[in-house]
Amino acid sequence: MPRLAVLIVAAGKxxxxxxxxxxxxxxxxxxxxxxxxxxxxxxxxxQVVIGPGQQEMVAAALKGVTLPPPVVGGATRQESxxxxxxxxxxxxPDFVLIHDAARPLVSRKVIADxxxxxxxxxxxxxxxxAVADTLRRRDGTGWTxxxxxxxxxxxxxQGFAFGKILAAHRTHAAxxxxxxxxxxxxxxxxxxxxxxxxxxxxxxRKEDFxxxxxxxxxxxxxxxxxxxxxxxxxxxxWLCGIKVPHSHGLEGHSDADVGLHAITDALLGCIGEGDIGxxxxxxxxxxxxxxxxxxxxxxxxxxxxxxxxxxxxxxxxICERPKVGPxxxxxxxxxxxxxxxxxxxxxxxxxxxxxxxxxxxxxGIAAQAIATVRLS
Ligand code: CTP
Ligand code: MG
Numbered sequence: 001m002p003r004l005a006v007l008i009v010a011a012g013k014x015x016x017x018x019x020x021x022x023x024x025x026x027x028x029x030x031x032x033x034x035x036x037x038x039x040x041x042x043x044x045x046x047q048v049v050i051g052p053g054q055q056e057m058v059a060a061a062l063k064g065v066t067l068p069p070p071v072v073g074g075a076t077r078q079e080s081x082x083x084x085x086x087x088x089x090x091x092x093p094d095f096v097l098i099h100d101a102a103r104p105l106v107s108r109k110v111i112a113d114x115x116x117x118x119x120x121x122x123x124x125x126x127x128x129x130a131v132a133d134t135l136r137r138r139d140g141t142g143w144t145x146x147x148x149x150x151x152x153x154x155x156x157x158q159g160f161a162f163g164k165i166l167a168a169h170r171t172h173a174a175x176x177x178x179x180x181x182x183x184x185x186x187x188x189x190x191x192x193x194x195x196x197x198x199x200x201x202x203x204x205r206k207e208d209f210x211x212x213x214x215x216x217x218x219x220x221x222x223x224x225x226x227x228x229x230x231x232x233x234x235x236x237x238w239l240c241g242i243k244v245p246h247s248h249g250l251e252g253h254s255d256a257d258v259g260l261h262a263i264t265d266a267l268l269g270c271i272g273e274g275d276i277g278x279x280x281x282x283x284x285x286x287x288x289x290x291x292x293x294x295x296x297x298x299x300x301x302x303x304x305x306x307x308x309x310x311x312x313x314x315x316x317x318i319c320e321r322p323k324v325g326p327x328x329x330x331x332x333x334x335x336x337x338x339x340x341x342x343x344x345x346x347x348x349x350x351x352x353x354x355x356x357x358x359x360x361x362x363x364g365i366a367a368q369a370i371a372t373v374r375l376s
Pocket of ligand 2: 012
């Protein structure tokens with residue numbers, strides 16, 4: 001198996017975005033762009049090249065990702081690539097893929113196609129796309145039509161035989177070019193083309209962030225939750241965060257808020273985080289008589305920690321009594337408040353079971369919930 005390295009150049013200032021941070025550290029759908037680009041190469045050995053003084057930004061953007069320490073790049077992209085290649089010279093991989101941190105949407109297919117071209121003996125390979133728009137060049141006399149036939153746009157990753165591209169960068173360091181294939185050609189290397197992808201955009205202007213986010217699509221998760229508590233002596237119950245006067249209480253280790261428990265489980269389900277009993281064991285004295293909003297709040301913070309946004313929660317309370325209707329608006333408002341979402345993203349419903357089953361016999365209350373979370 002040939003040895004491969006991936007060089008991700010992230011040493012630019014991102015001046016054309018006009019944003020505060022260099023664009024590679026800005027969030028794209030909740031996750032720093034560089035982190036997404038690195039993730040696109042999961043399973044490949046990645047070396048990141050950063051700008052001087054960007055150490056803290058890169059540490060924050062790649063927190064928890066195991067990578068070799070970043071190499072510091074230079075004033076131009078070309079210099080950043082050369083310094084990255086020099087840093088890899090010791091381990092001298094067979095092939096290197098050079099990729100812009102600003103192209104987080106690169107697909108596994110493009111990566112595999114480039115690697116395959118190198119394995120088939122090309123000195124270099126790059127993804128290209130035929131130009132679809134009509135082109136015009138602005139010149140002294142106005143706008144001159146440029147025939148687009150045969151014109152292509154070059155993307156990254158650009159892959160090369162490592163020793164050859166390193167030599168090309170060393171020899172032609174003084175020739176200013178905008179990509180590595182241009183240098184490869186100066187050095188007389190054979191370069192093969194693979195099909196590029198429209199969605200492999202280079203995030204360049206501020207508005208490209210919104211475009212990239214829409215191209216990214218969303219990871220939407222839906223999960224259910226279910227809970228039952230038994231009636232016992234008492235004069236009130238807690239339902240969906242509201243204290244409701246009733247002829248009985250509900251039995252439970254906590255405040256027995258069956259509605260909030262069902263929603264908590266639905267949210268935990270969306271992020272694959274087990275269930276409420278796992279996070280708040282009934283054997284734990286800390287949770288005796290606990291107010292259940294804390295459980296829901298905890299589930300919401302776990303969702304947020306994963307970059308998730310709660311789109312919607314819906315709960316159905318199943319009981320003959322108490323009547324839920326008079327409390328519905330207060331319940332919706334309280335759930336929205338705990339989850340820090342708009343109340344039109346919360347739904348509270350109720351039903352009886354026509355006297356059938358344990359809820360029909362008024363032995364207890366059941367609740368079932370569903371939640372939808374958008375992960376980025
Ligand atoms: N790059 C680099 N070193 C530089 C300049 C650019 O590593 N001195 C990287 C950028 O971080 C980016 C890629 O090369 O991932 C493509 O460059 P570009 O899109 O031009 O990014 P910036 O130079 O950061 O943006 P701008 O030109 O708008 O300032
Ligand atoms: Mg630039």
